Amino acid sequence: MAAVTTTFPSHARAVIVGGGIVGCSVAWHLARAGWKDVVLLERKRLTSGSTWHAAGLVGQLRTNANVTQLLKHSVELYERLEAETGQASGWKRNGGLRLACNADRLIEIRRQATTARSFGLEMHLLSAAEAKDLWPLMDASDLVGAAFLPTDGQANPSDITQALAKGARQQGARIVEDCAVTGFRIENGRIAGVLTDQGEIACEAVALCAGLWSKALGRLAGVRVPLQPVQHQYMITEPIDGVRPDLPTLRDPDRLIYFKEEVGGLVMGGYEPDPKPWADDGIPEGFHFTLLDPDWDHFEQLMCQALARVPALESAGVKQLINGPESFTADGNFILGEAPEVRGFYVGCGFNAFGIASAGGAGRALAEWIAAGEPPMDLWPVDIRRFGLPHGDDGWVQARTLELYGKHYTIAWPAEEHDSGRPLRRSPLYQRLKEAGAVFGEKLGWERANWFARPGRDEPGDVYGFGRPSWFEAVGEEHRACRERVALFDASSFAKFLLVGQRAEAALSWICAGDVARPPGRVVYTQMLNANGGIECDLTVTRLAADAYYIVTGTGFATHDFAWILRHLPERADARLLDVTSAFAVLPVMGPLARDLLARVTPDDVSNAGFPFGAWREIHIAGAPVRALRVTYVGELGYELHVPVEFALAVYEALLAAGQALGLAHAGYRAIESLRLEKGYRAWGADIGPDYTPLEAGLGFAVKLGTSQPFLGREALERQRTTGLNKRLVCFTVDDPEVVLLGRETIYWNGAPVGWLSSGGYGYTVGRAIGYGYLRHGAGVDQDWRGSGGYELEVATARVAATLHLEPLYDPSAGRVRR
Numbered sequence: 001m002a003a004v005t006t007t008f009p010s011h012a013r014a015v016i017v018g019g020g021i022v023g024c025s026v027a028w029h030l031a032r033a034g035w036k037d038v039v040l041l042e043r044k045r046l047t048s049g050s051t052w053h054a055a056g057l058v059g060q061l062r063t064n065a066n067v068t069q070l071l072k073h074s075v076e077l078y079e080r081l082e083a084e085t086g087q088a089s090g091w092k093r094n095g096g097l098r099l100a101c102n103a104d105r106l107i108e109i110r111r112q113a114t115t116a117r118s119f120g121l122e123m124h125l126l127s128a129a130e131a132k133d134l135w136p137l138m139d140a141s142d143l144v145g146a147a148f149l150p151t152d153g154q155a156n157p158s159d160i161t162q163a164l165a166k167g168a169r170q171q172g173a174r175i176v177e178d179c180a181v182t183g184f185r186i187e188n189g190r191i192a193g194v195l196t197d198q199g200e201i202a203c204e205a206v207a208l209c210a211g212l213w214s215k216a217l218g219r220l221a222g223v224r225v226p227l228q229p230v231q232h233q234y235m236i237t238e239p240i241d242g243v244r245p246d247l248p249t250l251r252d253p254d255r256l257i258y259f260k261e262e263v264g265g266l267v268m269g270g271y272e273p274d275p276k277p278w279a280d281d282g283i284p285e286g287f288h289f290t291l292l293d294p295d296w297d298h299f300e301q302l303m304c305q306a307l308a309r310v311p312a313l314e315s316a317g318v319k320q321l322i323n324g325p326e327s328f329t330a331d332g333n334f335i336l337g338e339a340p341e342v343r344g345f346y347v348g349c350g351f352n353a354f355g356i357a358s359a360g361g362a363g364r365a366l367a368e369w370i371a372a373g374e375p376p377m378d379l380w381p382v383d384i385r386r387f388g389l390p391h392g393d394d395g396w397v398q399a400r401t402l403e404l405y406g407k408h409y410t411i412a413w414p415a416e417e418h419d420s421g422r423p424l425r426r427s428p429l430y431q432r433l434k435e436a437g438a439v440f441g442e443k444l445g446w447e448r449a450n451w452f453a454r455p456g457r458d459e460p461g462d463v464y465g466f467g468r469p470s471w472f473e474a475v476g477e478e479h480r481a482c483r484e485r486v487a488l489f490d491a492s493s494f495a496k497f498l499l500v501g502q503r504a505e506a507a508l509s510w511i512c513a514g515d516v517a518r519p520p521g522r523v524v525y526t527q528m529l530n531a532n533g534g535i536e537c538d539l540t541v542t543r544l545a546a547d548a549y550y551i552v553t554g555t556g557f558a559t560h561d562f563a564w565i566l567r568h569l570p571e572r573a574d575a576r577l578l579d580v581t582s583a584f585a586v587l588p589v590m591g592p593l594a595r596d597l598l599a600r601v602t603p604d605d606v607s608n609a610g611f612p613f614g615a616w617r618e619i620h621i622a623g624a625p626v627r628a629l630r631v632t633y634v635g636e637l638g639y640e641l642h643v644p645v646e647f648a649l650a651v652y653e654a655l656l657a658a659g660q661a662l663g664l665a666h667a668g669y670r671a672i673e674s675l676r677l678e679k680g681y682r683a684w685g686a687d688i689g690p691d692y693t694p695l696e697a698g699l700g701f702a703v704k705l706g707t708s709q710p711f712l713g714r715e716a717l718e719r720q721r722t723t724g725l726n727k728r729l730v731c732f733t734v735d736d737p738e739v740v741l742l743g744r745e746t747i748y749w750n751g752a753p754v755g756w757l758s759s760g761g762y763g764y765t766v767g768r769a770i771g772y773g774y775l776r777h778g779a780g781v782d783q784d785w786r787g788s789g790g791y792e793l794e795v796a797t798a799r800v801a802a803t804l805h806l807e808p809l810y811d812p813s814a815g816r817v818r819r
């Protein structure tokens, strides 16, 4: 029934925009958390967007532990929803089967099975014959193996949504259908109200869960929601002999297709390599409970694959070919969280055809985010702050999204790069590095040299695989050049901010866990913590002047870190934050001969006494004023040269010319990864993040607990110091040269699983595979406990012996860095 305008609410604590499965899940979770004053607005009827026509497969395993937890929560919720609300949900825990038709795919599913074990999800490897027993209708002759997740299942998306809506109403939330949101009122950068075709609702928080419509609605608030509608098709057959209700869902990635049982027939869909975008000119008016025209020509490629897998389809009657639009994103992950542009404006959309599987957990996480004003756990892979400048361009987003859609079922190779929308952001050195053999990767639109092909020895391009990669030897040479001589990197993509103002020191001292109240001339490596002591940012802070700091952080964290700093500056602080990323190229020169190199190109004092570790100086190279920071991420004597962009080429040429006599080599990001693993430097987003404190991460040395200065997160760290740790980041090596560590491998302590690797790679100096990961143990992880274990790692379901290291593998006293 349509809402009655006279009772239209004028105020709500939270307004949810969109009555699909995600919006209803947010309403349910907010209401259950005691938020009574919640209004959900749906422009037409509940489910009328993408939800009503979803196929309803519910898988859980993702490559990130916390995102997998969200999907596990969906399953737990769907299992009890009917009992709690009295509304049928169509949930069926029939398990999920995944097929492998070649050796690489088998390795991939073995690695996935280990990931599942790390994340506490059951996943069993099966032989082809066992898979056929579970799914007798299929032709299994080309299978080399399979995997089965017994807790996966399928659901009826509309029924689940109605059950969530009913439960939300029972708990006091209000749902208004036939009410379209037309805009937002924003005051002082904060949401103040939602405008609708029935009037305004003043509110403290908004959750934009409007599916395909979210991009356009976000724009009305100045919020960037980079999603792309894409056509997605599946076929429904008439009943087929032998299709039982308990048939597991089936994913056949080598054939790009999936199946599920539906009323005795099959649903079959897939991910074609040449997807079709939709609604380039905007979503048509009146698009609700609407499908697109079936496109049999386009579907034929999937149909051919399906016929080969399930020959019974040949004679099956086809009920319908569903063609529905769905929002996809440029990295295949959904979009969650508070928008960096507007306080109190939360987003939950872009579900990449796993919105039914995600909604239970994503709705809960967003509700908790709204209630607390911060995420309930580290959700970086889906966090809206992961986007950057390229995501503001519709053309770029479309190109990358279509590429990722086409790769939905292709093997996810280690270190895989994507091709679309490139090159976009290029450092001034780009062309020169290319001529020097650079093989580029891409991050937030930036072209970054991953490695350098050696003339006559390497093809300049990545050849992917699960074993030793094609670039292995070349990266080894770059690594050794840095350890033994001097290497030149291009880190121009680093995000760089200026914080200026009379109160800059006081403001930054509150946000930073490290002591940044240092005199001009100093560089401080520091973390910024949340109230729980979790690491939100990991960066360097350079004191330029009494009232000016220069902050440098990783390429991918530009939006996140900027937003974090801005939002945590004390109120009325006289301190302004500016993004100066585009103003400076960054040329790190690293290695034992780095000082010799600089001495050849600058008249300024670069001696250890005159320019010690942890300092910065303005030096002059080839006529350029260069901000040189004596810091390192590779564990060698080195300098980060921050150069105004127009001087970058001149500085580069001078370094190259002077470096010839010293054996200067170009080096790229893959060498950096190997070097930093050996030295034990942490990577945010992998080894450290909001779920881990500096004490757990072994970064206590960078925290000013020894001073009396207050800082955000201090109390949590003090508590933790008293109670002790129950997780701790440690390092492992594996002697077996055949073992490749990539991250997510399970850690065993005396035979019991106690964690998983957050990073993995190869150390060329130590000559072994290296992995970092947290040991987790409720009763504590003190040195005695850690030392009492025999350790193994599970790699692609096989256990291998591992050695625990409590000190950095390379130069533990840091003598090389400080000399």
Ligand SMILES: Cc1cc2nc3c(=O)[nH]c(=O)nc-3n(C[C@H](O)[C@H](O)[C@H](O)COP(=O)(O)OP(=O)(O)OC[C@H]3O[C@@H](n4cnc5c(N)ncnc54)[C@H](O)[C@@H]3O)c2cc1C
Residues within 6 Å of the ligand: 017, 018, 019, 020, 021, 022, 023, 041, 042, 043, 044, 045, 046, 047, 048, 049, 050, 051, 052, 053, 054, 055, 056, 057, 058, 179, 180, 181, 182, 209, 210, 211, 212, 213, 217, 232, 233, 234, 288, 322, 323, 324, 325, 326, 348, 349, 350, 351, 352, 353, 354, 355, 356, 357, 358
């Ligand atoms: C063919 C197909 C098959 C799929 N199969 C699966 C599957 O097997 N498993 C799976 O997990 N996922 C699947 N999906 C994905 C799934 O359907 C979506 O991810 C999910 O439904 C998204 O839910 P939502 O709530 O975000 O969006 P929607 O369901 O689109 O809801 C958004 C709502 O916002 C409303 N709205 C828009 N503008 C306004 C406004 N101005 N004011 C008020 N309300 C507004 C809309 O009317 C709509 O009801 C499939 C999708 C498609 C297209």
